[in-house]
Amino acid sequence: MKSIIKFIFAILLCETAGLIGSQFTRMSLAPWYAGLAKPFFTPPAWVFAPVWTLLYAIMGVAAFLVWNSGQYRPEVKRPLALFVIHLCVNIAWSVVFFGMRSPEGGVAVILLLWGMILALTIMFMRITRAAGWLMVPYLAWVTFASALNIGVAVMN
Numbered sequence: 001m002k003s004i005i006k007f008i009f010a011i012l013l014c015e016t017a018g019l020i021g022s023q024f025t026r027m028s029l030a031p032w033y034a035g036l037a038k039p040f041f042t043p044p045a046w047v048f049a050p051v052w053t054l055l056y057a058i059m060g061v062a063a064f065l066v067w068n069s070g071q072y073r074p075e076v077k078r079p080l081a082l083f084v085i086h087l088c089v090n091i092a093w094s095v096v097f098f099g100m101r102s103p104e105g106g107v108a109v110i111l112l113l114w115g116m117i118l119a120l121t122i123m124f125m126r127i128t129r130a131a132g133w134l135m136v137p138y139l140a141w142v143t144f145a146s147a148l149n150i151g152v153a154v155m156n
Contacts, residue, residue: 003068006064006067006068007061007064007068010060010061010063010064010067011056011057011060011061011064012060013060013063013084013087014056014057014059014060014063014087015053015056015057015060017056017087017088017090017091018052018053018056020091020094021090021091021093021094021095022049022052022094023094024094024095024098024099025094025098027098027099028098028099028101029045029098032098032101033098036103036152036155036156037152037155037156038148038151038152038155039147039148039151039152039155041147041148041151042148042151051141055137055138055141058134058137058138059134059135059138061131061134062124062130062131062132062134062135063080063083063131065124065127065128065130065131065134066079066080066083066124066127066128066131067080069127069128075126075127076127078123079120079123079124079127082116082119082120082123083120085116086113086116086117086120089109089112089113089116090113092109093106093109093110093113096108096109097109097110097149103149103152103153103156104153106149106152106153107146107149107150107153110142110145110146110149111146113142114139114142114143114146117135117138117139117142118139120135121135121136121139
């Protein structure tokens with residue numbers, strides 16, 4: 001029962017981070033974001049919500065696997081602390097890019113986020129390979145999102 005509660009908590013924590021960030025996104029979609037020049041590889045707007053929802057769930061599962069492997073071990077505590085900090089940086093990207101309407105600031109935040117995700121992927125992999133592999137789609141998507149963000153910053 002304890003593991004089920006931890007599992008649900010980890011996923012809800014991540015999905016909550018997504019919901020908080022989405023509030024800033026939603027406020028600026030029209031007309032600000034809609035009016036920006038975007039790279040040719042920008043997907044349709046409807047793609048982002050389901051992709052992010054799935055990624056938040058997957059990263060929640062990854063965090064759960066790490067947490068469930070022994071939350072009091074130092075090699076588990078550090079990655080979990082970094083994971084929570086990284087969720088704050090994830091939210092900060094939406095605040096900066098959409099809330100503050102700053103594509104340039106968004107580039108700085110998303111590059112920091114990317115580095116944190118890479119570090120988490122490596123740290124998680126050392127604890128449980130499944131958790132590390134679950135972070136790979138998130139890293140790939142943020143790599144793509146970084147290219148989009150840089151493109152928007154350059155084009156505008």
